[in-house]
Amino acid sequence: MESVLELDKARTTILKIGGSVITDKNGELAARTEVINRLAEEIQKANMQRLVIVHGGGSFGHPTAQKYGIKEGLREDTQKIGFAETHHVMTVLNGLVMDSLVWHSIPAVSVTPSSCVITENGRIKTFDETVLKRLVDMDFVPVLYGDAVLDEKLGFTVLSGDQLVAYLALKLNVAKIVIGVDTDGLYDADPKTSKNAKLYTRLTLSELEKVKSKLAGSAGVDVTGGMLGKINELIPVIEQGVPVTIVNAAKPNRTYKALIGDKVEGTLLEKE
Ligand code: IP8
Secondary structure, X not given: OOOHHHHHHOOXXXXXXXXXXXXXXXXXXXXXXXXXXXXHHHHHHHOOOOEEEEEOXXXXXXXXXXXXXXXXXXXXXXXXXHHHHHHHHHHHHHHHHHHHHHHOOOOEEEOOHHHHEEEEOOEEEEEOOHHHHHHHHOOOEEEEEOEEEEEOXXXXXXXXXXXXXXXXXXXXXXXXXXXXXXXXXXXXXXXXXXXXXXXXXXXXHHHHHHHHHHOOOOOOOOOOOHHHHHHHHHHHHHHOOOOEEEEEOOOOOHHHHHHHOOOOOOEEEEOO
C-alpha cells in the first residue's frame, strides 16, 4: 500500500510568488532580478515533483492596467493598446522569471493565461487545463501569471494570479499552497507602518474570517486587491482542506523551507 508520504508526493504544490517580491512596486517596470535568481535557486534546491508556479504583476502589470482602466473593462477603442501593453509587460516580467528558472535547470514552461482563459465579470469562466495537467504529469513546471484576459461581459479585464492559484488548487489534486509575499506573513496591523504589529503564526478558517478586516493592504498600485484580495480568493480552497503557508519570499530560504515542508517563520492557514 502507498504510504501517506508517497501519496503526498504525487500531489501538486502551487507556489505563488508575489509581484511585490520580484519587482519594486514603487517603481515602474522595476524587476528585482537578484531576488528572481535567488528564488530560482531555492526552487531548484527544493527539487519538487508536481509543482505549478504563478507570479504576480508588481510594477509591470499593475501601473499599466491602472493607467488604461483594464480591470473595469472595454469602454473605448483607445484602451485596446492598453490591454496589449498590460499583457506585453507581463510577458516581459514572465520572460525574466522563465530565464532564471530555465537557467537554473528547472524544466519550467510558460502557460499564458490570456491565451487559455476567458472570464465572466472578472471570474474565470473557461480554462482548458488539458495541457497544464499534462505538463504537470510529465514533471514540467508550468508557470502562469496574473494577466490581462478577455471577459464575456466586460470585453476584457485583469485576472489576478491569486484567482488563478485558487482556481487551479480546486482543479488539480493540490497538497498545499505556498504564497510568497514581502512581509513575514499575516499581521494584525500593517507591519510596515506599525511596529507593534503581531504576526499570526497559524489561523484556522474561522479565526481567519474574524481577523480578515484587520489585514493590511499592499504598498504601491494594486488593481487586484492586495492581501485582502488574496485571502478572499484562498478561503474556498482552505475550506476544501488545502493548507496555505504565507512566507516572506523576499527573505532567503523561507520559500525553500515552505516548499519542502520544513518549519518556517510565516502564517499557516488551515481549515481547523
Ligand atoms: O499581481 C495582476 O496579477 P496579481 C496582473 O497576481 C496584472 O494580482 C496584469 C495587473
